Amino acid sequence: MRLTIVGTGYVGLVTGACLADTGNDVVGTDKDPEKIDALRQGECPIFEPGLAELLNTNVKTGRLRFTTDLAEAIRHGEVIFIAVGTPPLGDGSTDLTAVHAVADAIADHIEGPKIVAIKSTVPVGTGDAFEERINRRSKHRVCVVSNPEFLKEGTAIGDFLKPDRVVIGAEDPSAAAVIKELHEPFVRNQRPMFIMSRSAAEMTKYAANAYLSTRISFINQIASICDRLGINVNEVRSGMGSDARIGFHFLYPGAGYGGSCFPKDVQALVHIAQRAGVEADLLHSVHQVNQRQREVLFHKIVARFGESLTGVCFAIWGVAFKPKTDDIREAPAVVLIEKLLEAGATVRAHDPAALDNLRRQFGDRLTYHESNYEVLDGADALAIVTEWNEFRSPSFDEIERRLRHPILFDGRNLYSLEAMRTRRFEYYSIGRPAVNGAPSA
Numbered sequence: 001m002r003l004t005i006v007g008t009g010y011v012g013l014v015t016g017a018c019l020a021d022t023g024n025d026v027v028g029t030d031k032d033p034e035k036i037d038a039l040r041q042g043e044c045p046i047f048e049p050g051l052a053e054l055l056n057t058n059v060k061t062g063r064l065r066f067t068t069d070l071a072e073a074i075r076h077g078e079v080i081f082i083a084v085g086t087p088p089l090g091d092g093s094t095d096l097t098a099v100h101a102v103a104d105a106i107a108d109h110i111e112g113p114k115i116v117a118i119k120s121t122v123p124v125g126t127g128d129a130f131e132e133r134i135n136r137r138s139k140h141r142v143c144v145v146s147n148p149e150f151l152k153e154g155t156a157i158g159d160f161l162k163p164d165r166v167v168i169g170a171e172d173p174s175a176a177a178v179i180k181e182l183h184e185p186f187v188r189n190q191r192p193m194f195i196m197s198r199s200a201a202e203m204t205k206y207a208a209n210a211y212l213s214t215r216i217s218f219i220n221q222i223a224s225i226c227d228r229l230g231i232n233v234n235e236v237r238s239g240m241g242s243d244a245r246i247g248f249h250f251l252y253p254g255a256g257y258g259g260s261c262f263p264k265d266v267q268a269l270v271h272i273a274q275r276a277g278v279e280a281d282l283l284h285s286v287h288q289v290n291q292r293q294r295e296v297l298f299h300k301i302v303a304r305f306g307e308s309l310t311g312v313c314f315a316i317w318g319v320a321f322k323p324k325t326d327d328i329r330e331a332p333a334v335v336l337i338e339k340l341l342e343a344g345a346t347v348r349a350h351d352p353a354a355l356d357n358l359r360r361q362f363g364d365r366l367t368y369h370e371s372n373y374e375v376l377d378g379a380d381a382l383a384i385v386t387e388w389n390e391f392r393s394p395s396f397d398e399i400e401r402r403l404r405h406p407i408l409f410d411g412r413n414l415y416s417l418e419a420m421r422t423r424r425f426e427y428y429s430i431g432r433p434a435v436n437g438a439p440s441a
């Protein structure tokens, strides 16, 4: 089938590459000419495991190509997938400028009936409004389907190729059937495809992200209470998560959730609820708890080193919002670095994939290091914010040799308290008693 992908970011590129890989004829377009230029030269503009290889293979066969010519791209696809950004506005509601711009372009350029599948996360009712907007402006009929995307950065290819489920929201059964057929190759392991109303599909995406965020904020709140009571939250987590009704997934205490989805989607759902006359106080609290949680490491640092951090140097391990991505949008590490710099500290940062993005944001306000050991040289303490695999079993001798003091702030509870005690590290983690340090820190 001839397909168009509008927006070649994390979602659009993965969608385009995976759909080309099953034999479709895919054209990707984006308003960012540099991105399209890079893609045409065979470069992958983002770090996502397996994506560069998949793009390459499919570009070589001619099943996948890229253009900045939006009109040409729109004319190409029998189905047009929308994967443009839907960032938050200042009040937390959703900025739909890009979605509206694409709707108008579709209305202006189509030369026959089309199916438009919205992959972007959009407020309930957007699909209805989108369809009406195009059909008012164009003489050709467009059917809009909500097809929310559940992939996770870092494992996006695997998630797309083997989704837990596919959600298709459509008012027109024949349009739903086309989107279902496109996904058949990915659900051969009998995973379900749910066909529902367009609004229910839009709501499903928010409900799923809000629930996962709620679990994270829940365990982080429990961790804060444990912290004050001198209890190890990991023991509580074991006892609690073993209940078959609860489980362990998304129940990891840490430095808070980030990324371009959870923070914005929780706030957007608060707005959707308010517009519907519902006070979403639970979701509001989930967001508030997370805002505080992203500052927890900083407060532990201040409790240890004092309010003014002038002359104090910190090494940071991990700045991406989670492992296996280069994405630093809303990353807890960005919040920590900003606060450390404000308090007068100097910062040396290391991340296996996200340093270029960090450099674009912070310029020469800090230094950037490719080696996770070299970054420690001369630093007064190490703060770990993202749980990249390579940080799980480091050489503690090397860490101790390079740091000025063996002080570790661990925002992801990577090490056992016993191991830190034995190695005589001063160690502060999340919801667990400090080791060899001040209990209040």
Ligand code: NAD
Pocket (backbone or CB within 6 Å): 006, 007, 008, 009, 010, 011, 012, 029, 030, 031, 032, 035, 083, 084, 085, 086, 097, 098, 099, 101, 102, 119, 120, 121, 122, 149, 150, 151, 152, 153, 260, 261
């Ligand atoms: P992104 O910022 O990586 O990519 C969006 C792309 O859209 C950019 O390349 C941008 O240049 C392009 N764009 C913006 N306006 C455009 C326009 N008018 N015409 C053409 N291109 C335009 O964003 P993303 O992370 O891929 O997310 C896209 C959508 O998918 C969002 O709604 C997001 O909430 C949702 N989503 C994201 C993820 C994720 O893990 N990143 C997962 C599921 C859903």
